Structure formats: structure tokens, C-alpha cells
Amino acid sequence: xxxxxxxxxxxxxxxxxxxxxxxxxxxxxxxxxxxxxxxxxxxxxxxxxxxxxxxxxxxxxxxxxxxxxxxxxxxxxxxxxxxxxxxxxxxxxxxxxxxxxxxxxxxxxxxxxxxxxxxxxxxxxxxxxxxxxxxxxxxxxxxxxxxxxxxxxxxxxxxxxxxxxxxxxxxxxxxxxxxxxxxxxxxxxxxxxxxxxxxxxxxxxxxxxxxxxxxxxxxxxxxxxxxxxxxxxxxxxxxxxxxxxxxxxxxxxxxxxxxxxxxxxxxxxxxxxxxxxxxxxxxxxxxxxxxxxxxxxxxxxxxxxxxxxxxxxxxxxxxxxxxxxxxxxxxxxxxxxxxxxxxxxxxxxxxxxxxxxxxxxxxxxxxxxxxxxxxxxx
Ligand SMILES: Cc1cc2nc3c(=O)[nH]c(=O)nc-3n(C[C@H](O)[C@H](O)[C@H](O)COP(=O)(O)OP(=O)(O)OC[C@H]3O[C@@H](n4cnc5c(N)ncnc54)[C@H](O)[C@@H]3O)c2cc1C
Numbered sequence: 001x002x003x004x005x006x007x008x009x010x011x012x013x014x015x016x017x018x019x020x021x022x023x024x025x026x027x028x029x030x031x032x033x034x035x036x037x038x039x040x041x042x043x044x045x046x047x048x049x050x051x052x053x054x055x056x057x058x059x060x061x062x063x064x065x066x067x068x069x070x071x072x073x074x075x076x077x078x079x080x081x082x083x084x085x086x087x088x089x090x091x092x093x094x095x096x097x098x099x100x101x102x103x104x105x106x107x108x109x110x111x112x113x114x115x116x117x118x119x120x121x122x123x124x125x126x127x128x129x130x131x132x133x134x135x136x137x138x139x140x141x142x143x144x145x146x147x148x149x150x151x152x153x154x155x156x157x158x159x160x161x162x163x164x165x166x167x168x169x170x171x172x173x174x175x176x177x178x179x180x181x182x183x184x185x186x187x188x189x190x191x192x193x194x195x196x197x198x199x200x201x202x203x204x205x206x207x208x209x210x211x212x213x214x215x216x217x218x219x220x221x222x223x224x225x226x227x228x229x230x231x232x233x234x235x236x237x238x239x240x241x242x243x244x245x246x247x248x249x250x251x252x253x254x255x256x257x258x259x260x261x262x263x264x265x266x267x268x269x270x271x272x273x274x275x276x277x278x279x280x281x282x283x284x285x286x287x288x289x290x291x292x293x294x295x296x297x298x299x300x301x302x303x304x305x306x307x308x309x310x311x312x313x314x315x316x317x318x319x320x321x322x323x324x325x326x327x328x329x330x331x332x333x334x335x336x337x338x339x340x341x342x343x344x345x346x347x348x349x350x351x352x353x354x355x356x357x358x359x360x361x362x363x364x365x366x367x368x369x370x371x372x373x374x375x376x377x378x
Contacts, residue, residue, distance in 0.1 A: 012071060012072060013071040015048060015050065015072075016050055016072040016075035017078075019044070019050060019079075020079030020084075021079070023079075024041065027083065028079060028080035028346075029349070031080065031204035032201075032204055032349055033203075035196065035203045035204070035206075037082070037086045038083065039160075042086075043116060050072055050076070051113075052091070052110070052113050053068050053069050053072060053091070054066065054069050054098070054239075055094060059107055059111055059114060060110060060113075061110060065304070066239055066242050066302075066305050067301040067302055069088075069243050070242045070297055073088050073243050073246040073247060074246040074249040076088065077247045077248075077249075077250025078249075078251070078257075080353075081201065081250065081251055081350075081353035081354075082204025082205045082353065085202055085205040086156070088243060088247070089118070089156045089157040090113050090117075090118050090119045091243060092121045092156075092236070092240045093119035093121040094109070095121075095236040096121070097109050097110070097183065097223060099223075099235050100181065100223040100232045105183065105220075105221075109163065117161075117163070118161045119157075119161050119163050119165065120156060120158045120164040121155075121156070121164070121165050122155045122165065122184075123152070123233055125151060126151065129154075130362070130366050132179070133175045133176035133179075135150075136150055136169070137151065137152065137166070137169065137212060138172060139182065144218060144219060145217050145218040145219045145220075146216070148217055149212055149213060150168065152209065152212075153209050153210075154207050155208055155209070157205065158206070158208035158209075159206045159208050161186055162185070162186050163184065163185050164184050164186065165181060165182070166183075166210075167180070167182075168182065170226045171227065176230040177227050177230065179227070180223075180224075180225075180228065180229040181223040181224060181228070181232045181233070183223065184215060184217055188217070189215070190213040190215040190216070191210065192211045194208045194209035199356075201349070201351075201353035201356055202356050238311055240361065241317065241361055241362070242297055242300040242301035242317060244361040245297040245318045245321040246321075247357060248293065248318075248325035249293055251325040251328070251354050252324060252328045254350055255286060255347065256287060256290060256332075258345075259282070259331070259332040260274075263279055263283060282334065286331060289324040296313070300314045300318075315368075316367070316371060318361060318362065319368060321357075322354075322364060323364055325354045326355060326357065328354070329351040329354040
């Protein structure tokens with residue numbers, strides 16, 4: 001066992017770090033205020049090879065793994081969770097195609113991502129979030145394919161996407177076994193995307209409702225077999241949760257960086273507040289939890305890349321890192337005192353951003369359910 005990144009991993013991490021410092025941090029406050037994803041940043045990241053990392057090289061991807069995705073994502077999200085998330089959602093959407101797509105489907109969709117198009121991952125519905133088996137969007141068989149009817153909510157990047165991976169029921173009475181996965185074109189007649197939803201944090205990344213009114217989807221756009229959708233979604237999460245945990249690493253690292261810098265400068269009772277043990281210990285604790293979260297995240301990613309089972313490790317990494325990021329953001333505000341509450345300083349945004357980490361890609365409660373299930377598996 002060793003804990004060293006390879007030279008290639010160090011290189012790509014450094015590239016992403018510099019990119020976040022130069023191209024993301026300067027835009028973050030405005031993008032958050034305007035609730036707008038600064039789209040030009042995507043072309044720059046694409047050109048540098050910071051996107052589509054896990055896609056096969058023959059389709060224009062980086063041919064790398066979940067580990068490199070985690071390293072890069074941490075840096076992008078250190079810059080800004082909203083911008084980092086918007087840059088990362090196509091990676092989430094590409095996982096079901098990597099898992100279950102035919103070579104022809106991979107060629108068709110990955111070459112579009114390599115050319116700069118966006119994709120979304122559409123699972124959640126108004127009445128089915130944690131309870132995936134309760135999906136009500138229906139995919140009814142018709143000649144040559146399916147008609148999709150229903151709606152999705154909280155779909156990241158839906159307003160930017162050219163296509164979406166959509167989970168719908170081909171058998172309404174079969175619970176999770178009735179779910180199938182499809183790739184659906186944004187321009188398909190009957191598909192409409194709502195206005196971006198207003199939200200607390202991660203405001204640079206658009207999330208929208210998506211409506212399907214008898215949207216025709218050819219059979220060739222189904223991923224895997226009918227009824228395999230639930231399994232495809234769960235296997236997707238085993239690859240994407242290290243990335244979601246890396247979102248949290250980025251937020252936490254930024255909390256630590258900002259709080260440490262402020263604590264060195266700000267003086268109270270004749271000394272820098274860092275020298276008050278009550279404050280200094282907050283920073284030590286932040287650093288400790290960040291390191292623990294990082295190790296869990298790397299382990300979950302490494303296992304994914306080795307093809308080893310990692311469901312429990314992913315759930316542990318995701319829950320631990322995301323809960324720790326929320327805690328760190330709260331403590332960062334405390335270190336800043338009143339200034340932490342001001343929109344003039346970045347920790348207020350970190351606090352608003354951090355909350356969503358405990359909600360999406362499976363809430364912190366659902367991650368604990370998974371850990372318990374894996375622990376008690378016969
Ligand atoms: C900004 C943002 C971006 C998102 N992006 C996407 C996206 O791109 N694609 C997508 O498909 N979805 C996306 N989501 C949706 C997200 O994955 C869901 O919000 C999440 O899975 C929780 O579902 P829910 O909101 O329906 O909450 P619910 O499932 O209604 O849960 C409400 C509360 O009950 C708890 N709870 C529910 N069931 C259980 C249980 N069995 N045991 C213990 N506790 C339970 C939950 O933990 C939570 O605290 C996004 C959400 C947000 C906020």
C-alpha cells in the first residue's frame with residue numbers, strides 16, 4: 001500500500017488547481033449573485049483536458065479513472081461549488097452510458113460531449129427522490145420505441161444539456177424492476193425544460209424541472225435491457241459518489257484556506273485570533289476532518305478504478321465528506337465572526353453552498369441506510 005499520487009495525477013491536479021485559481025475564483029461571486037453559469041469557462045476547461053476525463057480516448061475522452069476525476073473535481077469545486085458542479089454533471093450523465101451503452105451509443109454520445117455539449121442525469125421526480133422505486137414517469141412501448149410521459153425535478157444543467165439520461169418505468173407495477181434507462185434528445189418534440197429553480201446555494205449551476213409529454217424515444221436510445229434502469233442508476237452512484245465526495249473536499253479545503261488566512265490576520269485581545277486556542281483548534285479540527293474525508297474519497301475512487309466492490313466505501317466517503325463540509329463551513333463563519341455573515345467575504349457563500357452536499361446524490365440519511373445495509377448483508 002502507498003499513499004502517493006502518480007506523477008500524472010499530480011500534474012492534472014496542479015493543472016486543475018491553477019485553473020480554479022485563475023479561471024473560476026475570479027468569477028465565482030458574480031456567478032453566484034447572478035445565478036448564471038459563466039459558460040465560457042467550460043470551453044476553457046475542455047481545451048485544457050479537465051473534462052470528460054473518464055471517457056475512453058477513442059471517443060475523445062481522457063481515458064482516466066474515478067481517482068483523476070476526484071482530484072480534478074476537488075480543485076474545480078474549491079474554486080466554486082456552483083461552477084465546479086456545472087462542469088461535472090456531464091461526467092455523472094456519462095456513467096450510465098459507460099456502464100450500459102453499446103459501442104455505437106458510446107461513440108454517438110461521447111463524441112458530442114468531447115465536442116463541448118452538455119448532458120444531464122434525470123432521475124428525481126417530484127414524488128420520488130430518495131425513493132427511486134416510486135418513479136412515475138412512464139415509458140410506454142410503441143412501434144419502434146417508446147413514448148415517455150411524466151416529469152423530473154432538480155435536474156442539474158437541464159437548461160444547458162443537449163441530451164439527458166432519463167429513468168422511466170417500462171412496467172408501472174414492477175417497482176424498481178420496472179425502471180429502464182434512456183438517452184433522450186433535448187430537442188425531442190414533447191420535451192420541455194422549466195426555468196432554472198431559485199435556490200440557497202450552488203447558484204451558478206442551473207437546476208430545472210423537465211416535462212415529458214409523449215416524447216418519442218427510439219428503441220436504439222435505450223441503455224441496457226428493459227428493467228435494468230435501477231441497477232444502472234445504482235452502479236452509476238458507485239462511480240459518481242467519489243466525485244460528489246470530492247465536491248465536498250473542495251468546499252472544505254476552501255473553508256480551511258479562508259479561515260486560516262483570516263485567523264492569522266484578525267487580532268483580538270492583543271494577538272492574532274489564531275493564537276486563541278479555541279480558534280486554533282477549529283482549524284486543526286477542520287484539517288483533520290478534511291484529511292479523513294480525502295482518504296475515504298480516494299479509497300472509494302481507487303476501488304472503483306480497480307473494479308472492486310465499493311458501495312459501502314462510496315456511501316461512507318459521501319456522507320462523511322459532505323457532513324464534514326457543512327460543519328467546516330459553519331465553523332469558518334464562526335472564525336470570521338460578524339464578517340463571516342457578510343456577503344462581502346467568501347465564507348457566507350461556502351456555507352450556503354455546502355448544505356446541498358448533504359442532499360443530492362443520495363442524502364446523508366440514505367448513505368447511512370446503505371452503510372447499514374452493507375454491514376448487515378448476509
Ligand atoms: C441542487 C440540486 C441538484 C440536484 N441535481 C439532480 C440531478 O442532476 N439529477 C437528479 O436526478 N436529481 C438531482 N437532485 C435531486 C436530489 O438527488 C434529491 O433531492 C435527493 O435525492 C433527495 O430526494 P428528495 O428531495 O425527494 O427528498 P426526500 O426523498 O423526500 O427526502 C426528504 C427527507 O427524508 C429523508 N428520507 C427519505 N427517505 C428516507 C429513508 N428511507 N430513510 C431515512 N431518511 C429518509 C431524506 O434523507 C431527507 O432528509 C438535485 C437536488 C438538488 C437540491
